Amino acid sequence: MTAKPAGSNAVAVATEHGAFETKHMRINVGPQHPSTHGVLRLVVDLDGERIVHIAPQIGYLHTGFEKTMEHRTYQQCITYTNRMDYVHSFAHDLAYVEGVERLMDSQVPIRAHRVRVILNELNRIASHLVFLGTGILDMGALTLFFYTMREREQILDLFEMVTGVRMNYGYFRVGGLYRDIPEGFEERVRAFLASFPAMMDQYAALFMKNDIFLSRTKGVGIIDAETALAHGLTGPSLRASGVPLDFRKAQPYAHYQDYAFDVITSETGDAYARFEGRFREMRESLRIVEQALDLLEPGPVQDPDRRISLPPRQELETSMEAVIFHFKLVTEGFHPPSGAVYVPTESARGELGYYLVSDGGSMPYRVKVRVPSLVNLQSLQPMCVGGLFADMVVNIASLDPVLGDVDK
Amino acid sequence: MSEVAGAPAAVPAGPLATTVQEALVGLGGRPGVFKEMITVTVPRASGHDAARAAKEAGFDLLSDVLGIDWLNFPRHSGPRFSVVYNLYAIAANERIFIRIDLDDGESVATITDLWPGANFLEREVFDLFGVHFAGHPNLRKLITPEDLEGHALRKDFPLGETPTLFNDGRFLDPASFRAGMIGRSRGLTGWVGGARKGVVSEQVERPAATRADAADRKHES
Incomplete structure (x- = not known):
């Protein structure tokens, strides 16, 4: 310094x-x-x-994703979306494919929606676990970090089982999924669902009544609803100030309307409310995953529309048309109608949406990502001014910014 | 429950967005609807008034401010740039987009006085498009380095190729390389590969019923 x-x-x-x-x-x-x-x-x-x-x-992590995506086909862009918010990757993938699907009027099979929701909510839990572990680490408590990372590893193992990788999944496709989930995945998710609440109780015992944690967070970094809205704050941080805005409820996408869950709000608007709110949100995510597993039925996972999805591999050997579709989709991609769409979604950090401008070509003309972390960072000013320097660290942690999400 | 869920349900425009749209038309705005999304294009001079009218009507959350460069857009006529305000009304659960068209060198009035959160968002548009926001308290670059010249998201921003002399004497000229990339002429590879970009399909929106069996039909393009 x-x-x-x-x-x-x-x-x-x-x-x-x-x-x-x-x-x-x-x-x-x-x-x-x-x-x-x-x-x-x-x-x-x-x-x-x-x-x-x-x-x-900011800008130290600026990678020019938006510019790069203007030179990639719509399916290729999925490689870039999940690299922005590397902690809650599936939220970016989901926001992007929902946008393109609305542009294309794609008929996404219900099974694909269910799997997307399961993965997205598990990823939200993993993201909140990183938040809890590192956030409380910033206040000097090292132990919880190891506990939350332990459970996050279990979730990443589940993702590895489905997608083959632990981060930057690229598993969603416009019109569905890359492939179906492997055998045994549901059982492993259910086993995780059964074991995780006990772990959450363990975390709660570790920090929720800890005197140091309480005195570091209660009454610190208070932001009222009006100021928060003026600064564009969204997500769990806004809900901690008493505004029940959650786009999974307000404008359901990916069939979120099928699941019963509560929007966690709090009135105090301090750092404690932001910590506790995210902690309670993990239970709601568990509820959603459980219901999605119950509703999961066998079926296709890709839009049968040949304008969007690749034909099945075995058809390539018998059908000339399938070869042509395959060639066109791989070399050129599909052409959405000319226009602009925006689908707001709820990431672990707040409102996330892709404003996609199409010129009728097979690559987006302009991609603008409404990243929650960037806008949320502006609330640091009203939260921190007048407070102690040491509380600033708590306030940053309680906003849960991911710098890949900030800088794009 | 049906097996096919359909496209993500677009939230139709509600009464509040319709009211605000009429108010903005009074300010000289031209409304447009695409996929249930209302975008009102207002004259540059009344951009601030339009944002204020929308805010007073109940659009309390400024989601985003974004820029668009229409330089290469097929059959585009009119000013080169657009600035779009993405506004959301929490209580009414509605969204409206206010678009301002402007040319290079013109400026838009800032809306940081209405929403302090517009600060970073306008700085980002300034940084990446070079659009000037009049009255902005701190109009500096936001995410690109201080020493970067130009505005990275403009369509004529060079894509970063450097003239390169290889050991075997081969010389890579950025201009011809880029020409090959965007499909205007044969590039280094001799293949006009990039022709996929900027091809405007004349595709019309087909009704859902006929699209379901699209798999059985011949591709039309």
Whole structure:
């Protein structure tokens, strides 16, 4: 950290021992620091221990995904979507394919929707586990991190079983899924569902009544609903301020309307509410996964429409038309009608949507990702100003930003 | 339950969006609907008034501000850039898009006074498209490096190829390489591969019933 006086913010202070001048101190935090959850850099002006102004400096992870996607076909873009928010990858994949499917009027089979929801909600739990572990790590409690990572590994094992990889899955396709889930997957998910609530009780015992945790988070970083909305805050952080906005309920996609779950809200709007809200959300995600497993029925997992989906492999040997469709889709891709769509979805961080502009070509003309982390970062200013420097770390953790999601 | 779920259900435009749309038409706006999404294109001068009218009517969450460069868009006429406000009304559960068209060098009034959250979003559009937001408190680059010249999401931004002299004496000229990529002429490979980009299909929206058996029919393109 480097420190230097911040301009001409000299304040004259008169005490009984005589008059002197104090100056605001400008401190640089990050970008390489564990408590910034990636490569977030903050320029903080301090008056003693109190924060006067805070300015996030971002872009260290900018990869130009939006530009790259303008030069890839619609199916190829899925390679890029899941690399933005690498902690909740499936949310990005889902938001993207939902957008293209609306553009194409794709008839997605119900089984594909169910599997998408199961994976998306398991990924939300994994994301919240990272949040809990690292967030409480920032307050100095190391133990919980190992516990949450242990359960996250179980979820990643499930993903590896389905997709073959542990991160950056690329498993969803426009019109369905890459392939069906493997045999034995449902049983393993059910086994996880049976074991996980006990683990959650274990976490709760570790931190929910911990005096240090409570005094570090209660009443810290309070943001009221009006300020939060003005700054564009969404997701669990907004719900902690009492606004029950959840796009899984408000504008259901991927058949979320079939599942019963509660939108977790809290009135206090402090860091504790943001921690506790995400913790309680994991139980709701478990409920959704359980219901989706119950509703999961055998069936196709890809849109039969040959404009979108590749023909089955065995047909290529007997049908000339299948070969032609296969060739056209692989070399050229499909052509959505000219226009723009936006499908809002709920990621673990907030409102996530892809604004896709199509010119009728087989690649998107413009892709704009409404990333929740970037917009949520702006709420740091109202949360932190007037508070202690040490509380800033708690506030960053409680917002749960993923810098890949911020910088795109 | 049917086996095929259908496309994600688009939320139809509700009463609030319709009311605001009429108010924006009063400001000189041209409404348009695509896939149940209302986009009202308002004149550049009344962009701020339109945003204020929408906010006062109940669109309380500014989801996004985005830029579009129409340079290569087929059959596009009119100003080169668009700035789109993506607004959401929480209580009414409705969404409306306000679009402002402008040319290079023109500026839009900032809406940071209505939503402080527009700060980063407008800075991002400024950074990537070079659109100037008049009255913005801190209009600096947001995500690209300070020393990067140009605006990366403009369609004429060079794609980063560097002239390269290989050891065997072969020289890679970026211009011809790029020409091959975008399909205007034969590039290095001699194959006009990129022709897929910018091909406008004359496809019309087919009714759902005929599309279900599309697998059995010949592809029309």
